[in-house]
Structures are given as C-alpha cells and as structure tokens.
Amino acid sequence: MNPFISISQIVNDIKALDITAATAAADHLDQLTKPPGSLGKLETLAIKLAGITGMERPSFPHRSVVVMAADHGVCEEGISAFPAEVTPQMVMNFLSGGAAVNVLSRQAGAEVLCVDIGVNAEMNHPDLIDRKVRMGTANMAKGPAMSRKEAEAALLIGANIVNEAFARGVRLFVTGEMGIGNTTASAAVLSALIGIPPLESVGRGTGISDEVLQHKALVVERAIECNIPNALDPLDVLSKVGGLEIAGLTGVILAAAAHGCPVVIDGFISSAAALLAQRFSPESTYYMIASHISHEQGHGLLLKELGLDPMLQLDMRLGEGTGGVLALHLIDAACRIMSEMATFESAGISSGQEATEVESEQL
Incomplete structure (x- = not known):
C-alpha cells in the first residue's frame, strides 16, 4: 500500500457515508425484538458504523x-x-505494558x-515506533x-x-x-x-x-x-x-x-x-x-x-x-446487537406494528 505523501491526498480520499448501508442498518434495528429506538445511543452507533464501513452488520476483530x-x-x-x-518515562511504561491504556x-x-x-530524549525499545x-x-x-x-x-x-x-x-x-x-x-x-x-x-x-x-x-x-x-x-x-x-x-x-x-x-x-x-x-x-x-x-x-x-x-x-x-x-455491543439479536419474525413474536395493523382491520 502506497504511503500518503500530502495532506491533500488524504483529504481527497475521504468520502461521504454509505447511506444505503446506514438505512439498511436502521431498518434491521426496527425489526429486532425491542421497541423502536429503545437501545438509544447503541442504535445510533450501529447505524453510524454501518454508514462508515458500508456494511449493515460490521465487526472489528482487529x-x-x-x-x-x-x-x-x-x-x-x-x-x-x-x-x-x-x-519518556511514561513511554517506557507503555512499552512494558504497565500503563492504564495497556x-x-x-x-x-x-x-x-x-x-x-517528538519525545525530548533518546529512546530505544524493540516495540517503540520511532518516527x-x-x-x-x-x-x-x-x-x-x-x-x-x-x-x-x-x-x-x-x-x-x-x-x-x-x-x-x-x-x-x-x-x-x-x-x-x-x-x-x-x-x-x-x-x-x-x-x-x-x-x-x-x-x-x-x-x-x-x-x-x-x-x-x-x-x-x-x-x-x-x-x-x-x-x-x-x-x-x-x-x-x-x-x-x-x-x-x-x-x-x-x-x-x-x-x-x-x-x-x-x-x-x-x-x-x-x-x-x-x-x-x-x-x-x-x-x-x-x-x-x-x-x-x-x-x-x-x-x-x-x-x-x-x-x-x-x-x-x-x-x-x-x-x-x-x-x-x-x-x-452495538455490533453484536446487529448480528446476534433475533427479529420479531425469527423469534415468532408479534411486533407492535403488527398489533396496530390487526386493530385497524378490526375497526
């Protein structure tokens, strides 16, 4: 993969979100066994992740x-x-695995x-990325x-x-x-x-x-x-x-x-x-x-x-x-909700929308 050589090159590669994937994710969330929007920010996050990746159900193992x-x-x-x-002392702590982030x-x-x-010290460690x-x-x-x-x-x-x-x-x-x-x-x-x-x-x-x-x-x-x-x-x-x-x-x-x-x-x-x-x-x-x-x-x-x-x-x-x-x-959590949670149809559960439709027909 060729390195980036200019800021303009990076900026020109940034695209808009994938609206199709985000819409599909939102539709899928509404089919899951829960009231619409009831998972709050997790649902917003799931939709955003879909838009970013172009995948309705992304995962991030790495x-x-x-x-x-x-x-x-x-x-x-x-x-x-x-x-x-x-x-520099904290950098060595990171490299030894002892800091909170580790x-x-x-x-x-x-x-x-x-x-x-840009550390103001000479540093040497096999795991340090020296740039x-x-x-x-x-x-x-x-x-x-x-x-x-x-x-x-x-x-x-x-x-x-x-x-x-x-x-x-x-x-x-x-x-x-x-x-x-x-x-x-x-x-x-x-x-x-x-x-x-x-x-x-x-x-x-x-x-x-x-x-x-x-x-x-x-x-x-x-x-x-x-x-x-x-x-x-x-x-x-x-x-x-x-x-x-x-x-x-x-x-x-x-x-x-x-x-x-x-x-x-x-x-x-x-x-x-x-x-x-x-x-x-x-x-x-x-x-x-x-x-x-x-x-x-x-x-x-x-x-x-x-x-x-x-x-x-x-x-x-x-x-x-x-x-x-x-x-x-x-x-x-947001990714697993998308990939593992049952839909109303797969679980054999009546959705709120179906109940509303039945009531309308009876009227």
Missing part, C-alpha cells in the same frame, strides 16, 4: 490504539504539575502502538512551536501509521497520546480555532492549583498574541501553537476516515486533533466516534464544535486513549 508521544517546550513556563522528564486495551482486545513522534520529527516543540509562548514543514511531516507520520496498520487488517482506530504540557497546547489550538479566551479553554491538566491555572491561561494568551495563528489555516494553527503528537493524531484521524474506518476520539488532546482534522476535511467528522467527555474544561466546547455526542461520562482526565478504549466495549 483494532489499534495509536499512542502518540511528544514533548512541549512550553513546559519551561511552569504550566504542569509534572516535569517534562515524565514523558490494561484497558488488553481487556478490550486492542493492540497499543506507541509512537515517538521522531524533532526533540519536542519549541516554547510557543516565545515563538512558533514548530515549522510548518515539521507540522505537516508529523501529520503525515500519523496518517502512515494508520496506512501500515490498515494493510495488516486493522479496521478500527483509537487515538491516544502522552506529552507533559499537551493540555496547554490543546487549549491554545481550541482558542485559536474558535476564538474563545484562554480562561475558557485551559483546564487543570495534571492537577494544577488555581494559581498555576491562571498562569497557564496567561501563557496560552501570550502564545496566541506572539504567533497570531490563522484560524482559517489549520496547518498554521498546528505549527504555531500545537504539538507534534497533536499533529500525529490529526493524521491518524484523517487517514482512518480516508480508509473508511471508524476512529474513536479519546479526551481533550485527541479532540483538539479532531477539530484540526475537521478543519482540514469537514467530512472526516462522519468517521469520528466521541468516547467520553473528560473533566478538562474545554473538552465539552470541543465536542460541541465537532457536533459529536460522547458515549460516556466517567469524570476521567488521564488521556493515553483510556476513554477511547472503554468505548470499544460499546462498539462491540
């Missing part, structure tokens, strides 16, 4: 969680409760792909986080990680990330794209105090003032106030859509990448599934802007892809 890892120069501004050294992925039958796209663009971003409060060329390279790396996994048979993707300081970059992306003040976009991230929260908002404000990112140019926003892992996840989301695969969006950072993907291609939103709404202040705003309704609300704010992996169980 699924990948793509964890993009990178560092952020803005950490020198003191915006996190944890030091930047935690990023535990939850094992439960959900998903593989974890850990990608070094480092640079040793972390620059301090966006003093200038652009990275060059436009670097942002595009990181996005294409994410896209081609999906390309390689797709060639191996993966048909369902989950976004995950690791990078101390990345909630600051995500807040800056949110503020830059939709024009809200940083006090509305920043959150507590790793658990910062009220004082540090105010400081974090000021840092984001300085980053936007000194870089003047163009809200109409997502690559400009990404390069000036984004992060390498955010760029990589943007590529993951766009490429999943280009391959006709559902992509489960995790929390705040992943949703910032999703908003960037939407700005590159509005059609890419059709392929996104919002897993949960996190405790980060700006996450609800991001989901509203994307027009996505989250499946879960568990007061989580860990990242890594943990909320996304939990949503895999709901995707499996």
